Amino acid sequence: MIAKLFARLEELYPEAVQFRRDLHMYPELSFHEVNTPEKVADTLRSLGLDVRTGVGGRGVVGLLTGGKPGKTVALRADFDALPIQDEKDVAYKSRIPGVMHACGHDIHTAALLSVAKVLSEFREELPGNIVFIHQFAEEVIPGGAKPMIEDGCLDGVDVIFGAHVASSIPVGQIGVGEGYMMAAGDSFEIELIGKGAHGAYPHLSVDPLLLGSQLVVNLQQIVSRRVDPLKPAVITCGTFTSGQAYNVIPETAKITGTVRTFHEDVRDLIEEAIGQVAAATCEGAGATVRYTYTRGYPALFNHAEETKRVEELAKVMYGEENVMQLPPSMGMEDFAYYVQKVPGTFFNVGGMNPDIQATYPHHHPKFDVDERSMRGIGQLFIAAVLHYLTDGEVVPERVGTEASVF
Known part of the structure; x- marks a missing residue:
């Protein structure tokens, strides 16, 4: 047949x-x-x-x-x-x-x-x-x-x-x-709200661009130090936008990225950890954070x-x-x-x-x-x-x- x-x-x-x-x-x-x-x-x-x-x-x-x-x-x-x-x-x-x-x-x-x-x-x-x-x-x-x-x-x-x-x-x-x-694919968005100022007077600012730069680096510690090394995971920051003028410290910055995982416990851990790291990086310096995590395909x-x-x-x-x-x-x-x-x-x-x-x-x-x-x-x-x-x-x-x- x-x-x-x-x-x-x-x-x-x-x-x-x-x-x-x-x-x-x-x-x-x-x-x-x-x-x-x-x-x-x-x-x-x-x-x-x-x-x-x-x-x-x-x-x-x-x-x-x-x-x-x-x-x-x-x-x-x-x-x-x-x-x-x-x-x-x-x-x-x-x-x-x-x-x-x-x-x-x-x-x-x-x-x-x-x-x-x-x-x-x-x-x-x-x-x-x-x-x-x-x-x-x-x-x-x-x-x-x-x-x-x-x-x-x-x-x-x-x-x-x-x-x-x-x-x-x-x-x-x-x-x-x-x-x-194939991995689960999620996305995240982090908005950092600081205090803008003239570039000549940084002491009057809460610089979200500087804090965002630190945050991009800090986020990579989640996979290397919090996730079981036998369980694959990826955190990638794909965009980082802030400011419009060379001599102005901006008021806000935005970071977006993707998370890829195979195991649901790792997925849950990373979703929570990104929020924790973002808050710890920014709030101690006087900035506030708005964090959104969107789950995609499993x-x-x-x-x-x-x-x-x-x-x-x-x-x-x-x-x-x-x-x-x-x-x-x-x-x-x-x-x-x-x-x-x-x-x-x-x-x-x-x-x-x-x-x-x-x-x-x-x-x-x-x-x-x-x-x-x-x-x-x-x-x-x-x-x-x-x-x-x-x-x-x-x-x-x-x-x-x-x-x-x-």
Whole structure:
């Protein structure tokens, strides 16, 4: 059965490329997606799926009910773009000034729609159900995953799989990892209120610029001296703004930054400690502090059983030499919300290809990936679905070769 599905997926590949390039030419920013979800919903409806739109705001969910009773698997793709000017020299370059798909979400969406088409054609043979989650606003906190979950996209779901194309991994290779794989990402803002004065008379001031400089240094002691060294953490001050004139000591200063952690106890500790350090640094000198800490996405935790399932399937399909263990990353991803609710895993599919200049990092103006990565996403999604629904009875054969990746 799985060979027939892979053959059909290959027949649909040119159509997937066409759909991906259409999305690439007409990208839409997070929380401003209008045409993209309409295109997705229209495609899912044409397959005879039960489709919900406006899920959590702008999300689209399609339900494929198999011909036989069984468990329910969810597959997720995101479809928002970034506020970046596309600088590639390709026919499918973004037509929208200042907006581009610089992270591969167009690849994810087109690949998942191809999977939906293939599985819908074989629905009578499926022992269970598949939920296709097309998510809005992954790139911007608070993201689309959480409101979609609150709106029921995971209702009845037993397990979930997600994939991300990676321009740092050669096309034809798969990256997997178990446990904490992506960090929780939070932000903070500290406003220091001092007393302004002429630069010639510093004794009449309470200098927030000086205190802010001390604070930037003092904050680094939180990770080095308060956090368990076996638990990774990052505090980065990204902006420091104060003053407008060279000879005036300003009244205020503002520092903003990001915090990345994997463990909730460390997250709690750092949130409290930043406030303590800010107060201690400034209040003793006569300045006051306004401190705001905003929590973003939680840490992404890949469950062992589902991760092992994808890893073993990938080794069978592409060979052990093409399956790598990924190290944890301090980047963040709101797929984390899904795997807080149900077991699941999030894996990477290689898209790097120097022959077509697909080597630039994500969020770069010249970002692109090898479109054959859609085959890898599609094949692994189909294999994972069938393997899970049949309790391991359906196992694919080798599909990739050195001459023809994926």
